Amino acid sequence: MSDQMKKAPYVVPIGPIHPALKEPVQFLFDVEGEVVKKADFAPGQTHRGIEWMGMRRNPVQIIHMTDRICGICGVTHSFAFARAVEQIVDIEVPPHAEYIRVIIAEFERIQSHLLWAGVAAHELGFDTLFYLAWRVREEAMDVIEYITGNRVNYGLIQVGGVRRDITPEQHPTIQKCLDGYRDLLGKMLNLFLHDTTISIRCKDCGLLSFEQALNLCTVGPTARASGVMKDVRFDYPYSAYGDLDITPILPSAYGGEINGDVYDRIVVRLLEVAQSIEIIETCLKEMPDGPILWEPKLPKLLSACKKAHGEAVGRHEAPRGECLHYVAMDGHDAPAMWKVKASSYSNLHAWIPMLEGEQLADVPIIVASIDPCLSCTDRVAVIRGTKRDLLTKEDLHRLSVEKTRRIQGC
Amino acid sequence: MLTIEMILMTVAAAVVLSVLGIAFGLLLLGIDRRVSARMQARIGPPLSQPYIDLKKLLSKENIIPENAVASIFNAAPIIALASSLIVLLYLPIGSMMPVLGGYGDLILVMYLLAVPALAMVAGGFASGSPYATIGAQREMVSMIAYELPLASIVIAVAWLLYSSGITDPFALSSVVANPVWTMVGPLGMVGLFVLLLTFAWVSPAELSKIPFDTPEAETELAGGILVEYSGKNLGLFTVAQGVKTLVMGGLAVAIFFPWNISPLLGLTSYAAMAVDAIFFFLKVIILMILSVTVIRTGLARFRITHVVTLFWVYLGLAGLFGLSLVILDSVLMGGF
Numbered sequence: 001m002s003d004q005m006k007k008a009p010y011v012v013p014i015g016p017i018h019p020a021l022k023e024p025v026q027f028l029f030d031v032e033g034e035v036v037k038k039a040d041f042a043p044g045q046t047h048r049g050i051e052w053m054g055m056r057r058n059p060v061q062i063i064h065m066t067d068r069i070c071g072i073c074g075v076t077h078s079f080a081f082a083r084a085v086e087q088i089v090d091i092e093v094p095p096h097a098e099y100i101r102v103i104i105a106e107f108e109r110i111q112s113h114l115l116w117a118g119v120a121a122h123e124l125g126f127d128t129l130f131y132l133a134w135r136v137r138e139e140a141m142d143v144i145e146y147i148t149g150n151r152v153n154y155g156l157i158q159v160g161g162v163r164r165d166i167t168p169e170q171h172p173t174i175q176k177c178l179d180g181y182r183d184l185l186g187k188m189l190n191l192f193l194h195d196t197t198i199s200i201r202c203k204d205c206g207l208l209s210f211e212q213a214l215n216l217c218t219v220g221p222t223a224r225a226s227g228v229m230k231d232v233r234f235d236y237p238y239s240a241y242g243d244l245d246i247t248p249i250l251p252s253a254y255g256g257e258i259n260g261d262v263y264d265r266i267v268v269r270l271l272e273v274a275q276s277i278e279i280i281e282t283c284l285k286e287m288p289d290g291p292i293l294w295e296p297k298l299p300k301l302l303s304a305c306k307k308a309h310g311e312a313v314g315r316h317e318a319p320r321g322e323c324l325h326y327v328a329m330d331g332h333d334a335p336a337m338w339k340v341k342a343s344s345y346s347n348l349h350a351w352i353p354m355l356e357g358e359q360l361a362d363v364p365i366i367v368a369s370i371d372p373c374l375s376c377t378d379r380v381a382v383i384r385g386t387k388r389d390l391l392t393k394e395d396l397h398r399l400s401v402e403k404t405r406r407i408q409g410c
Numbered sequence: 411m412l413t414i415e416m417i418l419m420t421v422a423a424a425v426v427l428s429v430l431g432i433a434f435g436l437l438l439l440g441i442d443r444r445v446s447a448r449m450q451a452r453i454g455p456p457l458s459q460p461y462i463d464l465k466k467l468l469s470k471e472n473i474i475p476e477n478a479v480a481s482i483f484n485a486a487p488i489i490a491l492a493s494s495l496i497v498l499l500y501l502p503i504g505s506m507m508p509v510l511g512g513y514g515d516l517i518l519v520m521y522l523l524a525v526p527a528l529a530m531v532a533g534g535f536a537s538g539s540p541y542a543t544i545g546a547q548r549e550m551v552s553m554i555a556y557e558l559p560l561a562s563i564v565i566a567v568a569w570l571l572y573s574s575g576i577t578d579p580f581a582l583s584s585v586v587a588n589p590v591w592t593m594v595g596p597l598g599m600v601g602l603f604v605l606l607l608t609f610a611w612v613s614p615a616e617l618s619k620i621p622f623d624t625p626e627a628e629t630e631l632a633g634g635i636l637v638e639y640s641g642k643n644l645g646l647f648t649v650a651q652g653v654k655t656l657v658m659g660g661l662a663v664a665i666f667f668p669w670n671i672s673p674l675l676g677l678t679s680y681a682a683m684a685v686d687a688i689f690f691f692l693k694v695i696i697l698m699i700l701s702v703t704v705i706r707t708g709l710a711r712f713r714i715t716h717v718v719t720l721f722w723v724y725l726g727l728a729g730l731f732g733l734s735l736v737i738l739d740s741v742l743m744g745g746f
Contacts, residue, residue: 010540011540012540012541012544013540018632019628019629019632020629020630020632031544034544034548034714034715121710122629123629124710124711125620125621125623125627125628125629125710125711126709126710126711127450127620127707128449128450128707128708129710131450131451131452132450132451135451195710197621197709197710197711197712198710200712200716201710201711201712201713359713359714359715360544360630361624361627361630361711361713361714362713363630364629364630
């Protein structure tokens with residue numbers, strides 16, 4: 001081949017819409033042969049202005065909007081937001097409600113990790129495993145529907161507690177589902193971790209070293225798979241997690257070395273399903289009696305919120321890692337400021353070191369391996385005139401200087 | 411001598427066989443989808459789904475990308491279908507001898523099998539899409555990879571026939587007339603069995619099925635080589651895929667399982683031909699389920715590097731091992 005005909009590296013665009021991506025994000029790869037030389041990505045394709053809507057509503061209305069930030073984490077965002085508001089208003093959540101919150105949060109982790117396992121299998125071209133994982137996931141979905149009345153947007157969390165109780169009559173059904181999962185888990189571990197095709201595709205693929213994971217501030221299973229001991233439930237115990245014995249799960253728990261590859265991320269997520277089963281069982285056993293709400297009368301709750309001044313950060317360990325809500329209230333119905341930082345926001349930048357130098361064939365599974373949730377993440381889209389634009393660090397610095405001057409009135 | 415009558419007979423037989431081949435090829439695709447679905451605890455589409463799909467595709471317009479080379483882009487599906495149909499005419503169906511039997515042999519069949527893949531590569535490169543380009547490169551690499559094991563099977567069969575003193579060792583009619591299993595000792599049996607397994611792994615690669623569907627790789631390349639094809643062109647590729655499935659099954663039947671059922675039933679003439687044809691199709695269905703459906707349901711997709719390693723190192727060695735066992739056997743038996 002003559003030099004003129006060589007056009008490598010050529011650019012392969014993936015996204016914003018592509019079968020490998022479950023949500024819109026754009027990738028640009030410089031590819032030589034089958035090897036990715038340089039990777040870049042552009043999020044912000046699915047911005048919905050949910051914070052803007054929230055800052056025109058009162059906390060009880062926002063709680064129901066937070067359910068709809070993510071399609072999979074139905075409780076993560078409402079949990080984090082409720083915790084922020086409760087700190088500002090100085091609400092003490094009844095212990096019974098805290099246990100119910102933990103139970104539903106852990107069921108969410110089970111269904112989210114199983115959903116991810118199915119997606120991962122599909123990205124590898126292993127559809128049989130995908131169907132199996134999603135069929136198994138239905139058990140958790142059924143129990144979530146049994147507890148909350150809904151499969152996706154649970155609407156369970158309220159500022160100061162939960163809206164539905166888990167009564168002792170419901171325990172046998174929940175317990176039956178947990179027992180079913182315990183029996184299945186060995187089978188799932190065997191299918192995912194001992195299958196030859198999965199091993200050769202996932203081992204030493206999409207590597208993220210301990211240092212990179214730490215420097216990029218990754219969270220959740222992505223960080224833990226690289227050996228970072230990081231879990232909000234363990235580091236800053238909140239809600240009922242303080243009463244429970246939780247240690248972050250590292251891939252070494254399955255007896256291997258920590259490589260920080262896609263395989264380790266599968267290990268961490270599957271073992272976390274087992275951990276969640278244990279947590280729910282303990283919660284069911286040790287759940288104290290009591291009310292489920294700090295204040296069942298909404299007007300009273302709202303007036304307490306309206307009187308409150310202050311700011312707080314609510315955090316929750318979502319299935320994908322730490323989810324953070326910042327809320328500031330200044331004596332109005334609506335909060336003065338509401339900022340959502342989803343877990344995927346911290347994990348997206350890990351894509352670049354993971355993807356560079358890898359084969360094009362491994363791009364889908366590596367992209368999926370951090371379990372990205374982009375509708376949670378996208379908080380801004382920059383438009384100038386009719387065209388999309390980018391804000392650089394210099395732009396942001398200039399804007400913040402301008403705003404500071406404006407606030408100071410000079 | 412060629413007479414007008416013979417030519418007419420051949421043409422008529424070719425037309426009938428092509429139509430039957432297309433119909434049965436699509437049915438094979440339907441069976442594959444159905445069985446795979448049942449293995450995944452799904453209900454799956456009805457057996458007629460490929461026909462419904464084809465009907466819809468044929469009623470839709472062709473969309474040709476702006477930067478595609480239109481002539482090659484449009485020619486590729488026709489060439490793919492035509493060449494797979496021609497292979498069919500070289501295959502014996504049950505007790506019916508190949509329609510074009512006198513004009514080609516196993517070597518020609520091997521070359522013709524490469525043509526649909528080559529047409530897809532040309533069509534992929536002509537699409538002007540980066541996905542299709544990568545898909546076409548992968549298809550070329552996998553073609554080069556699976557030719558070696560396939561060649562070793564053909565050589566083994568021809569060697570066997572040649573060493574037994576059969577005059578036309580490469581002709582498919584002599585392959586069918588002399589079942590290979592009857593001509594070897596125990597060592598050769600082992601060798602042939604290794605070759606049969608090798609053939610079972612070559613079939614899904616030839617048909618671009620999981621785990622060897624890297625050229626199409628839905629999640630990576632969004633359909634790869636076929637990404638820009640739509641409407642009638644895509645319909646033709648679907649038909650070609652069905653016929654290719656039939657051809658690969660037919661080839662396996664001809665080489666490894668050529669026995670017919672009519673002598674057992676004591677049938678003759680046309681009844682025998684019909685019964686044998688049905689028996690042939692049954693054998694093809696069973697072979698396809700074993701070597702395509704089961705493998706594609708039970709495995710994840712390989713990287714292209716894995717495909718090359720598998721075919722050149724493991725299956726290449728297996729093919730050569732089988733071939734040398736067969737040769738050793740015939741030398742030991744003193745046939746040569």
